[in-house]
Amino acid sequence: MTRRELLERCVVSGALVLTTSLSLPALAAEWNESEKKRKPTPYCELGPFYKREAPHTSTLWAPGDSGMPLALSGVVYGTRGEIVPDAKVEIWQADIDGHYDIDGYRFRALLSPGPKGAYAIESIVPGHYPSRVCQHVHFLTTAPGHKPLITQMYFATDPVFEGNPDKNYTRDPLINSRDLVRPVMIKSDAQRSVAVVTFDLVMETV
Amino acid sequence: MARLISLTFALLFALPAAAASDVANILLPCDSRYQVLSPDGVQVAVRCKDHSLHVLSVPDGKELRVIPAEPRADTVAYSPEGLSMAIGFHDGNIEVASSKGSTVVKRWHASARPIEALRFFPDAKMLVAGPADSDAQVWEFAESPKLRATLPSDFGGIMDCAVSPDGKVLVVAGGDTVLHWYDTGTWQKTLENRDFLLDTFALAFTPDGKKVLVGGADARITVLDAATAKQVRQLPREAGSSVAVLDVFGDQQIAAIYFDDAGEKPPHELIWRLSDAKVMGRSDTAPTCEGVVGGKLWSCTVEGRTVRISQSE
Numbered sequence: 001m002t003r004r005e006l007l008e009r010c011v012v013s014g015a016l017v018l019t020t021s022l023s024l025p026a027l028a029a030e031w032n033e034s035e036k037k038r039k040p041t042p043y044c045e046l047g048p049f050y051k052r053e054a055p056h057t058s059t060l061w062a063p064g065d066s067g068m069p070l071a072l073s074g075v076v077y078g079t080r081g082e083i084v085p086d087a088k089v090e091i092w093q094a095d096i097d098g099h100y101d102i103d104g105y106r107f108r109a110l111l112s113p114g115p116k117g118a119y120a121i122e123s124i125v126p127g128h129y130p131s132r133v134c135q136h137v138h139f140l141t142t143a144p145g146h147k148p149l150i151t152q153m154y155f156a157t158d159p160v161f162e163g164n165p166d167k168n169y170t171r172d173p174l175i176n177s178r179d180l181v182r183p184v185m186i187k188s189d190a191q192r193s194v195a196v197v198t199f200d201l202v203m204e205t206v
Numbered sequence: 207m208a209r210l211i212s213l214t215f216a217l218l219f220a221l222p223a224a225a226a227s228d229v230a231n232i233l234l235p236c237d238s239r240y241q242v243l244s245p246d247g248v249q250v251a252v253r254c255k256d257h258s259l260h261v262l263s264v265p266d267g268k269e270l271r272v273i274p275a276e277p278r279a280d281t282v283a284y285s286p287e288g289l290s291m292a293i294g295f296h297d298g299n300i301e302v303a304s305s306k307g308s309t310v311v312k313r314w315h316a317s318a319r320p321i322e323a324l325r326f327f328p329d330a331k332m333l334v335a336g337p338a339d340s341d342a343q344v345w346e347f348a349e350s351p352k353l354r355a356t357l358p359s360d361f362g363g364i365m366d367c368a369v370s371p372d373g374k375v376l377v378v379a380g381g382d383t384v385l386h387w388y389d390t391g392t393w394q395k396t397l398e399n400r401d402f403l404l405d406t407f408a409l410a411f412t413p414d415g416k417k418v419l420v421g422g423a424d425a426r427i428t429v430l431d432a433a434t435a436k437q438v439r440q441l442p443r444e445a446g447s448s449v450a451v452l453d454v455f456g457d458q459q460i461a462a463i464y465f466d467d468a469g470e471k472p473p474h475e476l477i478w479r480l481s482d483a484k485v486m487g488r489s490d491t492a493p494t495c496e497g498v499v500g501g502k503l504w505s506c507t508v509e510g511r512t513v514r515i516s517q518s519e
Contacts, residue, residue: 043339046362046381048423048448049467052403099468102404102423102448130469140361148361150339150381 036081038202042177044152047138049100054090054108060123062106067096067124069192072153074200076117076141083117084203087143091121093136098127125155125195133172134158139201146203153199157184226516229504230265234511235272239494241506241513246288247499249305250506250515253282259293261305264515271303280320285330292333294321300335302347314351316343323364327390328373336364342378344393355393359384368409368418375432377418379406385420387435397435402428408452408462412480421449421462427478441483444476455498459486461505461518463493475505477518487518 061069076087092108094100101107107126113119126135134154141149154165154175161168165181175181185196229247236254243250249270252260259273259282273279278296284305285291291305298317303310316335323336331348334357342357342364357364362381369376369390376388383405387397404423411418417438420428427441427449447464450473454460458480465473475496477487494513495506503518 046339046405048405048407050362050381050383050405051423052383102425102467132469142361150362 038077038079038081040079040204041149041151041202042179043150044176044180045174046150049102050092051108054110055105057109058111058121060107060109060121065124069194070123070125071194071196072123072199073120074198076113076201076203079202079204084143084146085115085117087113087117087141089113089119090140092138093123093126094129096124096127098129134160134175141201141203143203146205149201149203152180154181155184156181226518229515229517232262232267232513234513235260235269239508241495242282243495243497243504244284244288244305245286245497245499247504251282280322281324283324283326285326286328290330292324292326294324294335296320298337312347312351323366325367325369327369328371334367334376339363342367357386357388365405365407366409368411370411370432371413371415377409379409381405385435399430399435401437407448407450410452410454412454419452419460421452423448427460427462441478451496453496453498453503455501455503461496461503463496
C-alpha cells in the first residue's frame with residue numbers, strides 16, 4: 001500500500017483528520033487502531049429473572065431436554081478492539097416452554113472467558129416467554145475497569161421477524177438495536193442439527 | 207420498576223370485580239393497563255398504550271392534562287400529600303408539576319437514559335430518580351434543581367426505593383439484587399443486605415419506620431429490621447409468582463400484587479396481616495393500580511374503556 005493510498009483509506013475511515021504530517025509507520029498504526037475499534041454492545045434490559053450465584057458451567061442443557069440444540073459463543077472485547085481477559089459473563093434464558101427457573105439454576109451459567117476473552121455455551125434455543133415478543137438470551141458481563149454490560153441476544157430466525165429482521169426487529173419493543181439480532185447457522189450431521197450463533201460482547205471502560 | 211409494573215399490567219384481562227365500594231367509574235381516554243392514583247385520591251394518571259399520559263380528576267374524570275406520546279413519559283409519581291406530581295421521561299428529563307393547577311414547576315435533564323423510577327421524599331422537596339441501568343440520583347428541586355447525591359449499585363440501576371417516614375433513611379433495591387441503606391443527611395451508605403439472590407421489585411417502610419418490607423422474584427414478602435437491615439421474618443411464598451407492588455395500610459396490613467412468573471395468568475392481590483402473617487383477603491380482579499388514600503386501600507380495575515376505582519371494605 002502506498003503512502004497516498006494509506007492516507008486516503010485513513011481519511012475515509014475517519015481515523016485521520018489534518019494529520020498529514022504523520023510518518024508512514026504512524027499512519028499505519030493509526031489505520032490499525034481504526035480497524036480494530038468496536039462499537040459498544042447496546043444495553044437491553046436486565047429483566048425480572050436475573051439470579052445471582054449461577055453455576056460455573058458451559059453446558060446449560062441436560063439429557064432429556066427438548067428443544068433445538070444451541071451452540072452460542074463469542075469474544076469479550078473493549079471498544080479499542082482489545083480482548084478483555086478478566087471478564088465474567090453471566091447467561092440466563094428460558095427453557096423450551098418459555099419458563100425461567102426461579103427456584104434453581106436451570107439454563108443459567110457464569111463463565112470466565114480467560115485470557116483469550118472467548119466464551120461458549122451449549123444450550124437449547126429458548127422458547128417464547130409469554131409476555132415477550134421474541135426469543136432471547138440474557139447477558140450480564142462484568143470486568144474490572146469496565147462498565148457492567150447488560151444486554152439480550154435475539155435470533156434472526158425468530159418467526160416474529162418473518163425472515164426480515166432488518167425491517168421487523170422493532171416488533172419487540174425491547175429490541176433497541178438491530179445489532180442484538182444475530183444470524184443463526186444450522187449445522188447438521190447424521191445425528192442432530194445445532195443452531196450456531198456468535199455474539200461478541202463489547203464493553204466500555206469506566 | 208415502572209417497566210416491570212407496566213409489563214405486569216400489560217398482562218391483565220378484565221375479570222369480575224371483587225367486593226369493594228366504588229369510588230368512581232371513569233371513562234378512559236385510551237386503551238390503558240396502568241394507572242397511578244394520587245395519595246389524596248383526587249387524581250389518576252392514566253398511562254396509555256400509545257405512550258401518552260392523561261391526568262384525570264377523580265371522581266368526575268375531567269381531563270386535567272395530557273402529555274403526548276413524544277416525549278414519552280416512562281414513569282409517574284405523586285408527592286406524599288398529593289400536591290406535586292413528577293414525571294420521568296424516556297429522553298432522561300424529569301418534570302415536577304403542581305398537581306392542583308397542573309402547572310409545570312420544574313423541568314430538567316437528569317440523564318442520557320430513560321427515567322424508570324421516581325420517588326418523592328416526605329417533604330416533597332427532593333426526589334429519587336432511577337435512570338435505566340444507571341446509579342440512582344437524588345435531586346433537590348425547591349430552588350434550581352440540584353443533584354444532591356448519586357447512589358451506586360454494582361449494576362442494573364434501581365428496581366425500587368423507599369424513604370422512611372421521618373425522611374432520614376433511604377433504602378434502594380438495586381438491579382444487582384442488593385439492598386442499600388443511606389443516611390439522607392450525609393448520603394453515606396450505612397447498611398446493606400446481600401441476602402437476596404433474586405431481584406427486589408417492591409419496598410415499603412411500615413408506618414412506624416421500624417421495619418422494611420421487601421418483595422420480589424422470590425415470591426414472598428420479607429420483613430427486615432430497618433435499624434440493622436437483618437431479616438426479621440418471611441411471609442409464606444406465593445409459588446410461581448413475583449411480588450410487584452407493596453402497600454401498607456390500616457392496622458399493619460399489607461396489600462401485595464403478584465404477577466405470574468410464567469406470564470400466563472393475570473396478576474392477583476393478597477392482603478396480609480403482618481402481626482400473624484395471615485392472608486386476610488385475596489382478589490383476582492387484576493388491579494391496574496393500587497394506593498393508600500386516607501388510610502384505606504384503593505385500587506383500579508379496567509373493564510373495556512372504563513376504569514373502576516374502588517375502596518377495599
